[in-house]
Amino acid sequence: xxxxxxxxxxxxxxxxxxxxxxxxxxxxxxxxxxxxxxxxxxxxxxxxxxxxxxxxxxxxxxxxxxxxxxxxxxxxxxxxxxxxxxxxxxxxxxxxxxxxxxxxxxxxxxxxxxxxxxxxxxxxxxxxxxxxxxxxxxxxxxxxxxxxxxxxxxxxxxxxxxxxxxxxxxxxxxxxxxxxxxxxxxxxxxxxxxxxxxxxxxxxxxxxxxxxxxxxxxxxxxxxxxxxxxxxxxxxxxxxxxxxxxxxxxxxxxxxxxxxxxxxxxxxxxxxxxxxxxxxxxxx
Numbered sequence: 001x002x003x004x005x006x007x008x009x010x011x012x013x014x015x016x017x018x019x020x021x022x023x024x025x026x027x028x029x030x031x032x033x034x035x036x037x038x039x040x041x042x043x044x045x046x047x048x049x050x051x052x053x054x055x056x057x058x059x060x061x062x063x064x065x066x067x068x069x070x071x072x073x074x075x076x077x078x079x080x081x082x083x084x085x086x087x088x089x090x091x092x093x094x095x096x097x098x099x100x101x102x103x104x105x106x107x108x109x110x111x112x113x114x115x116x117x118x119x120x121x122x123x124x125x126x127x128x129x130x131x132x133x134x135x136x137x138x139x140x141x142x143x144x145x146x147x148x149x150x151x152x153x154x155x156x157x158x159x160x161x162x163x164x165x166x167x168x169x170x171x172x173x174x175x176x177x178x179x180x181x182x183x184x185x186x187x188x189x190x191x192x193x194x195x196x197x198x199x200x201x202x203x204x205x206x207x208x209x210x211x212x213x214x215x216x217x218x219x220x221x222x223x224x225x226x227x228x229x230x231x232x233x234x235x236x237x238x239x240x241x242x243x244x245x246x247x248x249x250x251x252x253x254x255x256x257x258x259x260x261x262x263x264x265x266x267x268x269x270x271x272x273x274x275x276x277x278x279x280x281x282x283x284x
């Protein structure tokens with residue numbers, strides 16, 4: 001910490017010296033000052049600044065101030081919106097399109113992605129959909145995301161920072177459930193389901209065909225709510241359910257496969273370029 005303070009003080013003193021040098025080297029001469037004062041004053045012998053000059057200078061000042069303020073607000077909103085979108089969504093997703101939208105050899109793909117320069121963190125994920133109910137007559141359609149609670153030294157997304165209750169350990173307190181889940185605060189309010197409560201979920205992809213009945217029989221699963229998160233994004237807080245990857249694989253009927261690999265990059269603004277590069281490497 002003392003070394004960091006010394007470095008910061010050195011940087012501040014260096015910036016002050018540079019600013020002083022710029023001011024001294026660009027200081028206006030006598031002719032510049034005379035011309036400026038000539039047009040700042042009125043044409044009469046009065047020493048007061050003319051009304052037109054005041055209006056002109058004031059208009060320029062207000063215009064520049066408004067421009068700086070608007071740019072600051074827009075940049076702040078852009079950064080805030082980007083952070084909220086990337087709460088659950090990673091910088092890049094590695095997917096395979098086709099029957100089932102599943103990635104069976106994800107272990108090899110994950111190892112290849114992690115060795116790629118520019119990748120900060122990578123982990124498998126499961127993305128599915130289902131219905132959730134808290135035992136009432138009301139059911140809600142939700143997006144189900146299965147993630148690894150521990151992805152190494154750095155998480156792929158910033159979701160762990162937005163938990164208001166519980167965390168990504170999904171620790172359950174009941175023996176009659178299949179596992180723990182985390183839901184958004186808006187969804188919890190609609191279902192009246194909070195940590196410790198049990199919800200029932202149905203997955204269309206995880207349903208089984210009953211030969212004796214000749215129909216698809218949905219499979220109901222009971223989970224305990226172990227955490228709540230609030231991201232500030234309506235879609236995430238209202239319709240997202242997060243569970244461990246192994247439970248999500250069973251819920252969606254993927255078996256040992258996953259939906260894809262989610263990636264966190266050191267330079268998120270180059271995600272498109274990196275995606276093309278990674279796709280070309282995977283074809284070799």
